[in-house]
Amino acid sequence: MKRATEKTIEKLFFLSAFISGLITFSIFGFLLIPGLPLFSKGRFFSILTEPWVPHFGQFGIYPMITGTLAITLLTMLFAFPLSLGCATLINLENKSWFSALLRKTVEMMTGVPTVIYGFVGIFLLVPLVRNIFNIGSGMCVLSAALMLTLLVSPTMILLFCDSFTRVPHAYGDAVLAMGGTEVQKFLYVTLPNSWPGILVGVTLAFGRALGDTLIVLMIAGNAVQVPGALFDSARTLTSHIALVFAADYNSPEFQAIFTCAIVLYLFSSALAVAVRLIHDKRRIRV
Amino acid sequence: MKSKRLVIFFSVVIALSFGVGAFAGALETFIGETGEIRIAGGTAHIPVMKAAAIRIMSHNPDIHISIAGGGSGVGIKQVGEGLVDIGNSGRKAKRAEISRYGLRMFKWAVDGVGIVVNPANKVRSLSQEQVVAIFAGKITNWQEVDGEDRKINLYTRDEASGTRAVFWKKALNKGKIAKNANFVVSNGAMKAAVSQDPYAIGYVSVGHMDDSLAGVAFDGIQPTLENVQSGKYPIARGLYSNTRGEPVGLVKKFIDYLFTTEGQKIVAQKGFVPVK
Numbered sequence: 001m002k003r004a005t006e007k008t009i010e011k012l013f014f015l016s017a018f019i020s021g022l023i024t025f026s027i028f029g030f031l032l033i034p035g036l037p038l039f040s041k042g043r044f045f046s047i048l049t050e051p052w053v054p055h056f057g058q059f060g061i062y063p064m065i066t067g068t069l070a071i072t073l074l075t076m077l078f079a080f081p082l083s084l085g086c087a088t089l090i091n092l093e094n095k096s097w098f099s100a101l102l103r104k105t106v107e108m109m110t111g112v113p114t115v116i117y118g119f120v121g122i123f124l125l126v127p128l129v130r131n132i133f134n135i136g137s138g139m140c141v142l143s144a145a146l147m148l149t150l151l152v153s154p155t156m157i158l159l160f161c162d163s164f165t166r167v168p169h170a171y172g173d174a175v176l177a178m179g180g181t182e183v184q185k186f187l188y189v190t191l192p193n194s195w196p197g198i199l200v201g202v203t204l205a206f207g208r209a210l211g212d213t214l215i216v217l218m219i220a221g222n223a224v225q226v227p228g229a230l231f232d233s234a235r236t237l238t239s240h241i242a243l244v245f246a247a248d249y250n251s252p253e254f255q256a257i258f259t260c261a262i263v264l265y266l267f268s269s270a271l272a273v274a275v276r277l278i279h280d281k282r283r284i285r286v
Numbered sequence: 287m288k289s290k291r292l293v294i295f296f297s298v299v300i301a302l303s304f305g306v307g308a309f310a311g312a313l314e315t316f317i318g319e320t321g322e323i324r325i326a327g328g329t330a331h332i333p334v335m336k337a338a339a340i341r342i343m344s345h346n347p348d349i350h351i352s353i354a355g356g357g358s359g360v361g362i363k364q365v366g367e368g369l370v371d372i373g374n375s376g377r378k379a380k381r382a383e384i385s386r387y388g389l390r391m392f393k394w395a396v397d398g399v400g401i402v403v404n405p406a407n408k409v410r411s412l413s414q415e416q417v418v419a420i421f422a423g424k425i426t427n428w429q430e431v432d433g434e435d436r437k438i439n440l441y442t443r444d445e446a447s448g449t450r451a452v453f454w455k456k457a458l459n460k461g462k463i464a465k466n467a468n469f470v471v472s473n474g475a476m477k478a479a480v481s482q483d484p485y486a487i488g489y490v491s492v493g494h495m496d497d498s499l500a501g502v503a504f505d506g507i508q509p510t511l512e513n514v515q516s517g518k519y520p521i522a523r524g525l526y527s528n529t530r531g532e533p534v535g536l537v538k539k540f541i542d543y544l545f546t547t548e549g550q551k552i553v554a555q556k557g558f559v560p561v562k
Contacts, residue, residue: 054445127482137439138469220446222469233468243444243469253445254561 020207031265035258047259052224052240057077059256065233065263066140066226071216074230075152075209081204085151087160092186103161109154118218121147126219137230139221142230147215154167159204163197164190199278211264213238236265310479312546313345320348321536327354327361327374328448329472330397330491331525333556335374338543341552355472359446362389365468371537373528376448376491388531394544395558398492399431399453400509400521402476402499406484409433411503417457420487423464428485440467441479449473452523453489457504464475489521493557515559525558 038044050060086102093099125147130138167190175185213236220244221233233245237260244257325335332355339351356364358375365373366387376397379389401417403409409431412420419425420438442463442492443450454460470476473494480486481498492509495501501509504521513519533541542547550560 122478123482130483136437137441137468137486138477139479217471223466224467224469233466235469243446243471 003271009117028265031258031261032120035255035262038255038259042236044259046128047256048263054253057252059252060063061237061256061260061263062241063224063226064235064237064260067220068210068236068238070141070227070234071148071220071236072209075148076142076202076206078145078149079153079156079205079209082149083156083160083201083205084198086153086157087164088186090157090161091164092182093189106154107156109150110158114151114212114214117147117151118215121215121219129231133231137221138232139233140231141220141227141234144216144220145206145232147219148209151212151215152208155208156201156205159201160194160198163194163201166197167193178274202274203271203275203278207268210267210271213242217242300542304394305524311537312543312548313342315539315542316342316346316349319346319536322350322352323372323536323540324370325353325372325527326356326364326370327372327375327528328358328376328525329355329474330376330449330493331374331527332474333493334395334525334544334552334558337552337556338540338549342540342543351540352404355474356440357444357446357471358448358451362387362528365389365530366509368530371529372540375526375528376414376523377451378524379528390530390532392527392529392541392544394527394541394549394561395516395525395553396434396522396561397558398509398519398522398527399449399457399489400492400495400513401457401487401489401502401504402480402495403487403502404432404480404482405498405500407433407500409502410500411506414459414505416459418459418461418502421458421464421467422462423466426500427476433553436485439486440464441470441483441486442467442473443476444471445490448523449489449491453521454520457489511557511559524561 008090035044038047046059048065049062050058052060052063076119080087080254086106090099090103090106121143125143126138128138129140129146130136171189171193172185175189176182180188216236217239222235222239223233224235225232227234241257241260244253293334294432307460323339325339332353335353339353343349343351354370358377360453361370361373361375362379362383363373364370366383366389379391383389384391401412407428409428411430416425416431420431421440421442424532425431426440427435440463454463458546468479470479470488476488476490477494477499480488480490485500490499492511492514495509503509504519507519509519509521527541527544529537529541532538543555545562547562550562553560
């Protein structure tokens with residue numbers, strides 16, 4: 001009797017896993033089919049490398065790909081050290097009121113809607129960047145990356161903290177027993193043993209920065225150009241989709257945004273696979 | 287004596303009801319109606335749509351009106367697909383759009399598109415040639431047009447914008463817009479951007495202009511309501527509300543309301559030129 005229920009439940013779980021897998025693949029199919037005319041004409045790769053000048057019949061998304069990468073990479077450059085520092089502080093000062101407060105604040109920040117960050121960005125950060133550096137409008141790669149740092153850091157900090165606490169206590173106790181300090185314990189035992197968790201945090205944050213739309217739409221400036229400097233206005237793939245979405249269904253503009261979607265999908269799938277591989281590796285190690 | 291008092295009483299009642307009737311006027315037709323009107327599209331239209339909706343909904347709370355932006359392209363597309371009841375656009379629908387969706391257009395106001403700068407900027411007048419050169423990225427410093435020695439920050443709207451379409455056609459003569467121009471997604475966002483940035487130049491619906499922006503004379507003509515009305519100011523367009531097929535029921539009443547004296551008064555109050 002018990003076996004039978006177990007089997008049904010097993011089948012139910014398999015079914016739900018199968019359905020969610022199917023949905024992911026059908027989304028890819030949904031993106032591919034309308035984008036198909038682009039593949040058949042061999043235009044897919046030219047779209048990846050051309051500029052975007054609709055009035056001259058060029059619908060390339062190269063500026064958007066570079067804009068996305070510039071903003072995302074800069075975000076990670078800011079967010080990684082910040083997050084690692086915060087997580088370390090929370091971990092080292094484990095029992096103090098300060099680390100508890102920091103952790104609570106970070107936890108709260110994960111729930112802030114992105115539109116709030118966008119708003120703060122437009123009315124506080126953009127004028128600040130414009131007035132301090134005196135170059136351009138302040139709507140630029142730098143402003144967007146700074147605001148995205150605020151968005152992705154909380155996730156990273158919490159994941160880092162979790163991976164620190166997952167290192168077996170006995171290891172740390174051994175260091176202390178041999179006369180090591182808390183700092184030595186952290187640097188030589190905790191940190192090296194939690195790198196898979198750190199990597200997972202980085203990949204997830206990267207994916208979040210890559211996929212965010214509202215913040216970059218509001219403060220990156222959205223100019224269709226390959227950004228050449230921190231203070232250049234840039235457009236990301238996500239905001240490009242949001243801006244062009246209103247175009248006519250049958251227009252080449254609209255077809256081109258399917259290419260954007262496919263590129264984004266491939267980027268984030270690659271990230272998901274990377275996270276999975278890291279996870280599997282860790283399971284074998286520990 | 288008593289009958290005289292009664293007569294006075296009744297005449298007062300009658301006079302009052304007439305008075306109230308004249309006051310409520312155009313809103314009378316909404317009595318007894320229930321339901322929802324979904325509106326989306328052009329962002330220039332929003333102030334008028336909001337004012338009309340507030341009056342109708344406070345007169346009859348059984349009617350619910352929702353208003354969204356998105357731009358003219360979104361308005362036409364969504365009403366065509368049946369996602370909304372009224373799709374607003376700041377340009378005429380294209381012939382292909384009209385025939386594909388069976389659109390009906392209602393032009394209830396004329397609106398100018400004014401070139402704007404930050405109030406801190408001294409520049410208050412530009413010729414068409416200068417405007418074209420600035421937006422094409424050929425003039426990049428305010429000094430070249432008698433302003434400060436600072437880089438010009440360009441602001442433009444996305445491709446779905448009717449405001450952009452009219453500005454591009456009538457002010458820029460379908461000329462190029464420089465690649466480094468910043469894109470904003472609504473008239474409101476344009477206002478926010480230009481009022482924040484002292485070295486900005488952009489364009490908004492004249493109905494959205496206020497003290498936070500400074501209008502720039504175009505070929506010597508100020509972008510004011512009077513100049514748009516007289517036809518002197520060249521960068522002007524109609525504001526349209528579109529429906530799929532002939533409007534019926536509540537939607538028809540809403541559109542009719544925009545054309546009543548009261549509706550047109552709202553249009554004028556919000557800074558647009560009434561059509562009646």
